[in-house]
Amino acid sequence: MRVALDFWPVLIQWPLLLEGAAWTLGLTAVATLLGSAIGIACAWTRANGPWPLRAAAGVYVELIRNTPFIVQLFFVFFGLPAAGIKLTPLTASILAMTINLGAYATEIIRAGIISTPRGQIEAAESLALSRLQVFTHIVLPPALKRVWPALVSQIIIVMLGSAVCGQISMEELSHAANLIQSRNFRAFEAYILATLVYLVLAVLVRRLLYWAGPRFVFGR
Amino acid sequence: MSASADPSATNAVLVAPHTEIGAPVVRITALRKSFGELEVLKGIDLDVMRGEVVAVIGKSGSGKSTLLRCINGLEVFQQGSLVVDGKPLLHESALAMRELRQRVGMIFQSFNLFPHLSVGRNVMLAPRLVKKRKAEENEARARQLLERVGLAEKFDAMPDQLSGGQQQRVAIARALAMDPAVMLCDEITSALDPELVGEVLRVVESLAEEGMTLLMVTHEMGFARKVADRVIFMHQGRVHESGTPEAIFGAPQTPELKQFLSSLHD
Amino acid sequence: MVDFTLWDILRNLLLAARWTIVLSLVAFVGGGAVGLVLLVVRLGRNRIAESLIAGYVQVFQGTPLLMQLFLLYFGIALFGIDTSPWVAACLALTLYTSAYLTEIWRGCVDAVPRGQWEASASLALSFGQQLSHVVLPQALKIAVPPTVGFLVQVVKGTALASVIGFVELTKAGGMIANVTYEPLLVYGCVALIYFTICFPISLYAGVLERKLHVGQR
Numbered sequence: 001m002r003v004a005l006d007f008w009p010v011l012i013q014w015p016l017l018l019e020g021a022a023w024t025l026g027l028t029a030v031a032t033l034l035g036s037a038i039g040i041a042c043a044w045t046r047a048n049g050p051w052p053l054r055a056a057a058g059v060y061v062e063l064i065r066n067t068p069f070i071v072q073l074f075f076v077f078f079g080l081p082a083a084g085i086k087l088t089p090l091t092a093s094i095l096a097m098t099i100n101l102g103a104y105a106t107e108i109i110r111a112g113i114i115s116t117p118r119g120q121i122e123a124a125e126s127l128a129l130s131r132l133q134v135f136t137h138i139v140l141p142p143a144l145k146r147v148w149p150a151l152v153s154q155i156i157i158v159m160l161g162s163a164v165c166g167q168i169s170m171e172e173l174s175h176a177a178n179l180i181q182s183r184n185f186r187a188f189e190a191y192i193l194a195t196l197v198y199l200v201l202a203v204l205v206r207r208l209l210y211w212a213g214p215r216f217v218f219g220r
Numbered sequence: 221m222s223a224s225a226d227p228s229a230t231n232a233v234l235v236a237p238h239t240e241i242g243a244p245v246v247r248i249t250a251l252r253k254s255f256g257e258l259e260v261l262k263g264i265d266l267d268v269m270r271g272e273v274v275a276v277i278g279k280s281g282s283g284k285s286t287l288l289r290c291i292n293g294l295e296v297f298q299q300g301s302l303v304v305d306g307k308p309l310l311h312e313s314a315l316a317m318r319e320l321r322q323r324v325g326m327i328f329q330s331f332n333l334f335p336h337l338s339v340g341r342n343v344m345l346a347p348r349l350v351k352k353r354k355a356e357e358n359e360a361r362a363r364q365l366l367e368r369v370g371l372a373e374k375f376d377a378m379p380d381q382l383s384g385g386q387q388q389r390v391a392i393a394r395a396l397a398m399d400p401a402v403m404l405c406d407e408i409t410s411a412l413d414p415e416l417v418g419e420v421l422r423v424v425e426s427l428a429e430e431g432m433t434l435l436m437v438t439h440e441m442g443f444a445r446k447v448a449d450r451v452i453f454m455h456q457g458r459v460h461e462s463g464t465p466e467a468i469f470g471a472p473q474t475p476e477l478k479q480f481l482s483s484l485h486d
Numbered sequence: 487m488v489d490f491t492l493w494d495i496l497r498n499l500l501l502a503a504r505w506t507i508v509l510s511l512v513a514f515v516g517g518g519a520v521g522l523v524l525l526v527v528r529l530g531r532n533r534i535a536e537s538l539i540a541g542y543v544q545v546f547q548g549t550p551l552l553m554q555l556f557l558l559y560f561g562i563a564l565f566g567i568d569t570s571p572w573v574a575a576c577l578a579l580t581l582y583t584s585a586y587l588t589e590i591w592r593g594c595v596d597a598v599p600r601g602q603w604e605a606s607a608s609l610a611l612s613f614g615q616q617l618s619h620v621v622l623p624q625a626l627k628i629a630v631p632p633t634v635g636f637l638v639q640v641v642k643g644t645a646l647a648s649v650i651g652f653v654e655l656t657k658a659g660g661m662i663a664n665v666t667y668e669p670l671l672v673y674g675c676v677a678l679i680y681f682t683i684c685f686p687i688s689l690y691a692g693v694l695e696r697k698l699h700v701g702q703r
């Protein structure tokens with residue numbers, strides 16, 4: 001039998017795909033910034049904090065890492081309103097992605113922190129740096145440098161995972177594909193093209209972050 | 221086979237190769253090999269006679285390890301021919317490669333024992349899989365060979381429980397179990413602590429006395445001088461000079477060999 | 487309107503969780519088998535096969551699992567085959583799992599020193615014998631912890647099958663939330679059940695990992 005594929009009806013809807021891709025990138029950018037901040041804070045807590053905070057950070061990390069992102073997203077978007085917290089698809093998406101990335105980033109950055117040679121910290125402390133200064137100036141930059149590839153991979157996993165946000169009507173890339181196929185019934189073609197765009201985004205974001213890391217994050 | 225004063229020779233277990241005494245076991249003709257643009261072997265001609273012990277010396281990067289690795293097909297060469305115990309080396313034929321490798325024993329610098337197998341199983345693996353040797357016969361042979369290298373009691377030990385010198389001796393027994401016509405030794409004592417070098421060299425020496433054909437790349441000049449019938453000096457991918465140990469070490473002809481030998485004393 | 491007790495909710499979720507587990511096992515076993523075949527083909531040193539498999543891995547790791555599910559669901563239908571969410575989910579998750587596992591395992595094979603290949607080749611072992619008697623047993627040892635760890639990813643991945651209408655834990659949660667008007671409680675329970683399945687596996691993978699490192703010392 002013959003399978004007739006027709007990409008044209010999808011291709012003429014390219015502005016929708018572009019817009020969707022832009023939203024996907026935007027969501028990822030915000031989640032990366034906020035999630036990394038959470039990751040750094042929790043990693044510090046897990047390494048140096050008082051034990052109740054340490055335990056809390058541990059529970060957070062394990063809860064998130066052992067449940068699916070889609071359930072986290074539905075919990076935030078469908079569940080929280082029942083507790084009086086009403087969120088738009090955009091804020092719910094950002095919140096869920098941030099919380100998710102934060103947990104993985106915590107573990108990744110922590111691994112970088114604990115591999116800091118003891119002598120580095122002792123040297124900094126004997127130069128009379130405060131504990132916070134030691135962390136931000138001596139421990140963190142080389143730690144981030146060591147784990148940068150793992151962190152970048154995780155950011156890309158979160159970006160690809162954000163396809164689920166279309167399920168709560170967040171108008172990102174997968175949602176655009178869904179919209180297109182509902183107009184022209186070319187579901188397979190629409191999803192193929194959207195998937196290709198994801199693949200391109202994944203490659204580009206990886207390149208971008210590998211380029212940006214040494215320049216803006218941890219120094220060369 | 222010459223009689224030997226070595227008591228271990230009483231349980232000599234070497235199997236005679238196909239090659240007649242006095243004929244070449246290894247015959248290398250016009251062999252050339254490049255890694256990409258870089259030519260590392262620039263036309264090697266070398267015959268190793270049955271029972272002969274040949275030591276290959278030279279600077280690192282002179283191609284001596286590559287030459288050894290060509291002989292059992294670990295490296296692919298571009299030109300020339302290579303025959304071992306009557307079997308030509310044909311890279312395209314997996315079957316021919318395996319035929320050839322059964323006649324060539326290789327001892328590596330880093331031992332390369334299989335860490336997940338006991339000493340006995342290390343020795344018995346290839347005869348069981350390749351030669352389909354029967355279990356009892358295989359085990360008896362393995363025990364015999366381990367005794368031969370002085371490690372009879374280590375049959376059930378795991379490789380990581382052994383010293384480097386013991387591991388290397390197991391590697392020798394493992395290679396012997398395949399009844400090779402020639403043994404290739406690639407700097408087999410370079411990874412060893414100095415105090416362990418002797419025990420390995422003594423095993424090699426006794427093999428030489430029993431008539432095993434040996435081709436060894438070595439940095440142990442004293443050993444080469446004592447055991448080798450012929451010494452080959454390699455320089456920039458060629459056999460630069462060769463001769464008896466006395467000639468090579470006592471009366472070097474070329475400036476490169478003189479420089480190499482004097483650099484050893486620095 | 488019917489009143490639902492917490493037990494009603496939990497019981498129905500647990501019944502649906504069986505399908506999560508079945509789907510996970512199918513994907514894990516199927517993906518493992520496909521992944522192993524891909525691994526062996528990849529190690530056979532055929533340039534074309536190697537780059538094809540590298541592309542396969544890149545595509546499955548560089549695109550959303552959700553899109554892979556959609557593509558299989560609609561792709562099979564294109565061939566005029568009446569597909570069910572169950573078949574599409576099994577296929578998509580199997581392929582997804584195989585791509586990740588083959589990559590994980592290749593890393594483990596690469597971690598076996600080259601000298602092991604060379605030594606076994608020198609002893610005249612065939613490629614298959616080198617692989618099965620020398621390299622794979624060593625690679626297997628280091629492969630167990632990350633493989634067990636990846637099982638957690640598979641279990642979580644099955645949640646996406648809900649989107650194409652396969653009734654497993656997440657889908658059941660959505661349906662129950664709709665009839666009970668208790669989304670917070672229901673999704674909380676759903677999360678907790680996933681956690682109960684995944685956390686022990688994560689812990690076990692961690693234990694295996696530590697054991698391996700102690701053993702290597």
